Amino acid sequence: MSKDKLIIALDVNSRAEAMSLLKELAGMSGFFKVGMELFYSEGAGIVREIAATGAGVFLDLKLHDIPNTVGRAARVLVRSGASIINVHAAGGGAMMRAAGEAAREEAGRLGLPAPAVVAVTVLTSIDRDSFNREMGYTGAIEDRVRSWALLARESGLDGVVCSPREIEMVRMACGPDFQIITPGIRPAGSDLNDQRRVMTPGGAIKAGASRIVVGRPITAAPDRRAAAAAILAELSASSCHCEE
Template sequence: MEKMKNADRLIVALDVNTVSEVGELTEKIGENVIWYKVGMELFYAEGPKVIELLKQKNKKIFLDLKFHDIPNTVAGAVKSVAKLGVDMCNVHASGGLEMMKRAADANLEIANKLQCTPTKLIAVTVLTSIDQEIFEKELGFESRISDKVSAWAKMAKDAGLNGVVASAQEAEGIKEKCGDDFLIVTPGIRPSFSASNDQKRIMRPFDALAKGATHLVIGRPITQSESPGESAELVLKEMEG
């Protein structure tokens, strides 16, 4: 895989509720950031308007809605968001192999129909707000998180997906099973100047990239700082080590 520039690897999570806030925030952050993540709270509040705004600004969009339902429903949902022209979207790996296969097929179907580059389709493994104790005692898994993440990543690749969402702590194991071309999008990234908040399995930017992460998702340390533009620049510097 061709080495990506750090600006192509940083995804800023838009932790706001309105299109107007998105406009203000992206102006403050400036040209250093190419990728933005649109999550449930923002998309459910504003819908496609936020996608349209970001596309007007020539930004790349990760639509983070984490589809998890029966295969037919997820396939339809993937078709709907792919038509919006987003660059990346996701499903839950725990939905199973058939669900992910149907999602991948639907994604390619829309790309062929529209004659455009397919949306990158990735699978959520284990949320970074979950630690080993929660994984075992509340969710009922007996394995280590890292083993389950690697297994789900391999299943996602077998289903035809482009990558996974996973903690950087599991990135090495994913790369071993899935290879260098498989995307590893990592939330739970906390630069040196920020707090952990509700994340459990966290890592610093440079360390996450060294472990094998291909993209870093960072929200509050940038978006809720007094100077989002300067904070984004600091993160990019930390990615360089």
């Protein structure tokens, strides 16, 4: 279903705002993203409340620390009922393995479905200049994303978060079952805001994304349901095209 390919970002800082958006957009998406702003404001309770409605929760905290700390944090996040949690690939293979193993073990201990654990690669707000000059990396962003995606797969993770520009490369390198979650989605004619490496919803699905993350183009729209419906229609058309 197209709605399972769409993750709507609840980038707000209160339970009231989040639940209002959830109610308004009910049925438009199978997943909602809880990021740092909302989680740090409301804690794990907001994840449980959203999950209790039947929606999946992508808990976007980008864990990045020593393996022991990240593994222990992953166990705690499993208890929230999140469907997807993420770590930062820059933390290395040992850290990613610790997160994945801890999440699976804790889910098994509690009798819960194991969440997908995915690794964030290079943020969609970063362009070539900042990647090389400010961050000190050599080479192309695409090469770094591919390297980190392969490391994530080798470390036992379920997938990665990457910009739309790297979808096809990651899909080719990591195979058909590897999850690719893609922020940086902007419908044609939308403002880029702070995003740099972007693509339309349909373009991302055609390129091989498993799911796309959309925030402001829906949540800041005058008619949020209409904005979501337009994206779902585009996803449906793109999915049909991919299956031909």
